[in-house]
Amino acid sequence: MLSRKTIAILLALVLSVQVFCFSSASKAEAANSDFTQVATGNYFSLALKIDKTLWAWGRTDKGQTGTGITNNNVKEPMKILTDVISMSAGSDYALAIKKDNSLWGWGSNSNYSLTNAVSGGMSKIPVKIMDDVVSVSAGGMHTLCITKDGVLYGFGANDLGQLAQNPETVTSVETPTQIMTDVKFAVASNMTSFAVKTDGSLWVWGGNNNCNFGDGTWIDSYTPKKVMDNVIFVSASYYSTCAITSDNALWVWGRSEFGQLGTGDTDFIRTPERLMENITYVNAGYYRTFAITTQGVMYAWGNNEIGAFGDGTTVSSNVPIMVRENVASVVAGRNHTLIITTENDMYVCGGNEYNQLGFNENIQITTPAEIMDDFVQTASGMYHSLGIKSDGSLWAWGSNTSGQLGNGSTNSSSTPIKVLENVVSVSACGGSSYAVTSDGKLYTWGANSDGQLGNGERGYRKIQTTPKSIMENVQAVFSGALKGAAIDKDGGLWTWGYNYYGELGNGYTNSSHSNTYRPYYIDTNVVSVGMCRTNTFFVKSDGSLMGCGAGSMLGQETNQLIPIKLKDNAQSVACGIEHVLVKANDNKLYTWGKNDYGQIGVAKSMTSELMTDVDKIFAGYDSSAVLKNDGTMVVFGRNDDGQLGNGTLNNIMTPASAKFSASSASFGQTHALYIHNNTLYSSGSNVYGQLAKERDFGFKFLMSLDAQLTVKFIDGCTNETLKEMVVEYGTIISEDDFPTAPEHDGVTFAGWDYNNEAIEVNTTITARYDSIFALGDVNQDGNINTGDATIILKSIVGSQTLNEDQKRLADFNGDTKINTGDAVALLSFIIS
Numbered sequence: 001m002l003s004r005k006t007i008a009i010l011l012a013l014v015l016s017v018q019v020f021c022f023s024s025a026s027k028a029e030a031a032n033s034d035f036t037q038v039a040t041g042n043y044f045s046l047a048l049k050i051d052k053t054l055w056a057w058g059r060t061d062k063g064q065t066g067t068g069i070t071n072n073n074v075k076e077p078m079k080i081l082t083d084v085i086s087m088s089a090g091s092d093y094a095l096a097i098k099k100d101n102s103l104w105g106w107g108s109n110s111n112y113s114l115t116n117a118v119s120g121g122m123s124k125i126p127v128k129i130m131d132d133v134v135s136v137s138a139g140g141m142h143t144l145c146i147t148k149d150g151v152l153y154g155f156g157a158n159d160l161g162q163l164a165q166n167p168e169t170v171t172s173v174e175t176p177t178q179i180m181t182d183v184k185f186a187v188a189s190n191m192t193s194f195a196v197k198t199d200g201s202l203w204v205w206g207g208n209n210n211c212n213f214g215d216g217t218w219i220d221s222y223t224p225k226k227v228m229d230n231v232i233f234v235s236a237s238y239y240s241t242c243a244i245t246s247d248n249a250l251w252v253w254g255r256s257e258f259g260q261l262g263t264g265d266t267d268f269i270r271t272p273e274r275l276m277e278n279i280t281y282v283n284a285g286y287y288r289t290f291a292i293t294t295q296g297v298m299y300a301w302g303n304n305e306i307g308a309f310g311d312g313t314t315v316s317s318n319v320p321i322m323v324r325e326n327v328a329s330v331v332a333g334r335n336h337t338l339i340i341t342t343e344n345d346m347y348v349c350g351g352n353e354y355n356q357l358g359f360n361e362n363i364q365i366t367t368p369a370e371i372m373d374d375f376v377q378t379a380s381g382m383y384h385s386l387g388i389k390s391d392g393s394l395w396a397w398g399s400n401t402s403g404q405l406g407n408g409s410t411n412s413s414s415t416p417i418k419v420l421e422n423v424v425s426v427s428a429c430g431g432s433s434y435a436v437t438s439d440g441k442l443y444t445w446g447a448n449s450d451g452q453l454g455n456g457e458r459g460y461r462k463i464q465t466t467p468k469s470i471m472e473n474v475q476a477v478f479s480g481a482l483k484g485a486a487i488d489k490d491g492g493l494w495t496w497g498y499n500y501y502g503e504l505g506n507g508y509t510n511s512s513h514s515n516t517y518r519p520y521y522i523d524t525n526v527v528s529v530g531m532c533r534t535n536t537f538f539v540k541s542d543g544s545l546m547g548c549g550a551g552s553m554l555g556q557e558t559n560q561l562i563p564i565k566l567k568d569n570a571q572s573v574a575c576g577i578e579h580v581l582v583k584a585n586d587n588k589l590y591t592w593g594k595n596d597y598g599q600i601g602v603a604k605s606m607t608s609e610l611m612t613d614v615d616k617i618f619a620g621y622d623s624s625a626v627l628k629n630d631g632t633m634v635v636f637g638r639n640d641d642g643q644l645g646n647g648t649l650n651n652i653m654t655p656a657s658a659k660f661s662a663s664s665a666s667f668g669q670t671h672a673l674y675i676h677n678n679t680l681y682s683s684g685s686n687v688y689g690q691l692a693k694e695r696d697f698g699f700k701f702l703m704s705l706d707a708q709l710t711v712k713f714i715d716g717c718t719n720e721t722l723k724e725m726v727v728e729y730g731t732i733i734s735e736d737d738f739p740t741a742p743e744h745d746g747v748t749f750a751g752w753d754y755n756n757e758a759i760e761v762n763t764t765i766t767a768r769y770d771s772i773f774a775l776g777d778v779n780q781d782g783n784i785n786t787g788d789a790t791i792i793l794k795s796i797v798g799s800q801t802l803n804e805d806q807k808r809l810a811d812f813n814g815d816t817k818i819n820t821g822d823a824v825a826l827l828s829f830i831i832s
Contacts, residue, residue: 034344040333041089041107041138046096047077050344054081054096062092063124064107068812068825070124080106081126090138091190095145096126103133103145111141111157111172125828130176139188140238144195145176152183152195161222162193162206180224190238195224202231202243210239210255216270228272237284242291243272250279250291257460258287258401259318260302266318266461276320285332291320296342298327305401305412308337308350314412316401375680380620380668381428381446385690386435387416387673387680394423394435398690402431403465404446410465414690420467428666429479429531435467442474442486442519443467450482451517452497458517471519480531481577485538486519493526493538494519501534502561503549509561523563530575530619532593537573538563543585545570545606553580553593555606567606574619576637576667581617581624582606589614589626597622598653599637611655620667626655633658633665641670643684710764715742722769742769776826778802778810785830789823796820 037048044058044065055077056065063070066080081104087096093107093114104126105114117129130153135146142156142163153176154163161167164179180203185196191207203224204213211218214227228251233244240254240261251272252261259266262275276299281292288302288309299320300309307314311323326342336350377388384398384405395416396405403410406419420443425436431447444453445467451458454470471486471494478485483497483504495504496519502509505522523546528539535549545567551558554566569585579593579600588609591600599622601610611634616627622638634655635644642649646658662674662681671684682690713722723739778788792810794800795818802810802818812822 035340036344037086038329038331038338038340039087039089039094040331040336040338041094042091042334043336044074044089044094045333045336045338045348046087046089046094047338048084048087052083052085052099053079054084054087056080056094062108063122064089064092064094066094066106066124066126068124068828070122086136088136088138090143090188091140093122093138095129095136095138095143097133097136100131101133101148102131103129103136105129105143108141111159112174113138113141113143113156115155115176116174125825135186137186137188139193140190142188142191142193144179144186144188144193146183146186150182150184150198152179152181152186153177154179154188154193157191158222160191160207160220162188162191164193164205164222164224166222185232185234187234187236189236189241192236192241194234194236194241196231196234200230200232200246202227202229202234211268211270212236212241212254214241214253214270214272233282235282235284237286239286240284240289242282242284242289244279244282248278248280248294249274250276250282252289256318258303259316260284260287260289262289262301262318262320264319281329283329283331285337286334288332288337290330290332290337292327292330296326296328298323298325298330298339303401305399306335306351308332308335310337310339310347310349316410375675375678376664377426378664378666378673378675378680379426379428379433380666380671380673380690381433382430382621382669383671383690384428384431384433385668385671385673385682386419386426386428386433388423388426390678392422392424392438393418394420394426396433399431402447402463404428404431404433406433406445406465406467408466410463425474425476427477427479427484428668429481432479432484433467434477434479434484436474436477436486440473440475440489441469442471442477443469444484450498452479452482452484454484454496454517454519456517476529478529478531480536480575481533483531483536485529485531485536487526487529491525491527491541493522493524493529495522495536496520501550502559503531503534503536505536505548505561505563507561509559528572530573530580532575532580533577535575535580536563537566537575537580537582539570539573539582543569543571545573545582553578572617574617574624576619576623577621579619579622579624579637580606581619581626583614583617584609586612587614587629588612589617591624594622597638597651599624601636601655602653616663618665618667620672621669623667623672625658625662625665625667625672627661627663627665631661633661641685643667643670643672645672645674645681645683708762710762711737712764712766713739714766714768716768717742738767776809776812778806784826786827789826789830792818792823792826793820796823 034050035047036050039046047055057074057077060069060074065074067074067078083099084096085099095105097103106123106126108122109118115129118127132147133145134148137144144154146152155173155176157172158165158170159167163173182198183195184198187194192212193206195203204227205221205224208218208220230246231243232246235242243251252275253269253272257266261269278294279291280294283290291299300323301317301320304316305314309323328342329340331338339347375387376390379386387395396419397413397416400410400412407417420435422438423435424438427434432452433446435443445464448462449460473488474486475489476487485495499516506520525541526538527541530537535553537547539545544565546563547554547566548560548563570582571585572583574581582590589611590606591610592604592606593600613629614626615629618625624637626634635658636652636655639651640649662676664675666673671690674681709727712724715722776784778791795802810818810822812825
């Protein structure tokens with residue numbers, strides 16, 4: 001566990017550069033030193049120390065940290081294994097090799113990525129898999145390992161032949177199965193496998209959808225194919241592949257839409273291309289790549305929106321840029337980076353939404369926070385936001401990887417940027433933006449992979465970074481997943497973009513047909529439009545609700561290429577990714593579609609009403625909101641980033657009263673925008689600055705406006721109150737507010753008793769300083785041993801009563817209960 005002083009240093013360093021990144025001139029304390037290896041999965045991290053202890057932290061909902069915890073992120077490094085010599089992190093699972101060459105695994109066991117040694121879908125603690133292993137690599141859902149005699153084995157998913165077996169007959173492998181011999185190095189990427197044989201030849205097999213093979217094709221193969229000779233090292237992600245040859249040259253190939261191949265453009269490279277000289281190490285991450293020279297200089301290229309380069313900026317680059325010196329190794333997670341220096345110090349940078357950087361830092365705003373005044377309409381893309389002010393000016397902020405902010409660049413911004421004047425209608429979806437001006441011109445910009453901009457082009461490289469007019473005589477614009485729609489001033493409906501299910505209503509299903517690249521006339525007298533992933537719905541002036549696209553959303557078995565009538569007496573329609581809301585003329589609400597987050601509020605029928613007295617409806621991605629005639633607002637659906645603005649991170653499965661009112665709402669994937677009395681509010685995730693606020697560093701309490709909160713700091717060893725303070729709504733507790741740490745041996749800041757739920761009444765919460773042996777050391781003898789497990793078991797059978805301190809220490813698996821699971825997790829930890 002990091003000390004309070006260490007946390008203070010980390011936060012101070014974060015604040016100094018305004019991104020999640022440690023200053024290269026400052027060094028973390030002992031908790032971040034003596035590391036030799038690091039590995040990253042999807043939002044979790046592993047680190048191996050010189051003493052061969054393995055530590056883990058970050059996202060752990062599938063047990064991927066191996067700590068026994070699954071109900072909360074692991075916010076600080078926790079020791080999970082001893083005697084470890086190497087490890088590897090997959091998407092949601094991990095593996096480690098101990099010095100006796102035994103292989104251990106934990107996390108998700110989807111498709112047997114941990115073999116049938118793990119019963120069930122996951123393991124929360126390390127489990128032994130096999131012996132005699134010298135090297136291991138974890139991929140998306142498959143694993144490769146090499147034994148002492150140079151034999152390569154594989155297990156897990158084989159849906160694309162990544163285990164060198166015919167995927168038509170074998171979709172997964174439950175036990176380690178031999179693939180080839182004479183192997184000295186192997187890499188399992190997302191759906192592709194690579195092996196370097198003892199003669200230096202590089203072989204590849206499995207999925208090839210991003211030119212992973214380097215053979216100039218996109219054809220998958222379960223038979224290993226030779227790529228090149230004289231290879232000493234290889235690194236691969238889902239999108240790109242890098243190899244180092246014996247002359248220390250770096251070669252790259254694959255997909256490069258974020259510049260992750262470093263060649264200066266975003267084109268595919270179908271066969272290996274020589275990029276750099278004097279390279280000893282390379283790491284291909286999800287959207288970025290790192291390389292280390294023979295002199296220990298680290299270079300980075302690709303996507304840097306969240307500061308994952310570690311250079312103190314958020315400026316991306318499609319060519320290698322020098323970041324720092326004296327680097328021994330570096331690994332790139334999905335959106336974070338771990339760096340080991342030649343002095344064995346570990347540095348971290350990038351995103352921290354699952355605590356994958358190893359410290360407890362909140363980058364979410366879960367109650368609507370005011371941004372700017374005088375807004376009348378909003379729109380939310382996946383990670384960007386648009387808003388129209390009362391003077392008609394259009395403003396944009398958030399992610400800008402595809403030019404969706406319209407400012408002529410691909411640099412993201414948490415500060416609103418003015419884009420256009422005289423705007424009357426706006427829409428956004430994914431990485432694309434749409435606006436209509438008062439003179440009837442329709443402008444589009446941003447991503448255009450499937451022709452969703454309606455400008456006659458399509459392709460991943462066909463992004464538009466400034467607004468371009470594609471149509472005139474328009475009064476309103478709408479958008480859905482990879483598609484757009486417009487209503488002209490005569491009430492005519494036009495559609496364009498993705499059309500796999502016939503959702504554009506133009507009689508075709510082929511999205512490459514010329515009718516889909518530009519606006520195509522569909523119907524007359526249209527007043528409202530909603531577009532979801534597979535369908536388009538619209539309401540006509542006579543109250544007819546029309547729909548086209550996937551039959552499953554239309555109440556029929558077959559897809560509908562031409563719009564059909566679904567319902568009478570409709571007034572308006574709104575759609576998320578896979579759900580629909582319809583307001584009828586009698587102010588009743590009807591919903592249907594997907595409901596995994598509660599986004600349809602359980603009515604599940606286009607004929608069965610969900611509620612009455614409805615004024616306005618709003619839907620986006622997996623969230624919904626309804627403004628009722630009495631001015632109250634109801635919200636339901638996905639809320640794991642706080643986008644519903646009710647002060648919690650809990651999904652709302654049935655309609656619930658919001659803690660605010662708004663005349664307008666729009667939902668991105670992880671954030672939302674609300675307008676109340678022409679003031680714009682935002683809530684949810686702020687990873688890309690889509691809330692138009694600088695990231696909040698520190699601990700933000702979720703409080704209603706009239707709540708009073710008392711914060712008490714407690715010395716857990718003596719129960720003495722160190723400090724007490726009263727905070728008001730919106731207060732952020734920073735490191736400056738912490739009292740001096742108690743003068744006891746081995747005491748650190750242990751955390752808050754606050755459980756991330758909104759505080760609505762006058763209450764007191766506590767922050768504790770505790771022994772570093774806190775969690776698991778039930779008998780408080782300074783060690784985690786069988787005595788602790790014995791006490792837990794006795795308390796369960798009723799022969800021993802735990803005091804409050806012991807209860808807090810005994811919940812080893814983090815399920816908020818004291819049960820046999822804690823004893824089992826403790827014993828497994830002790831044995832390992």
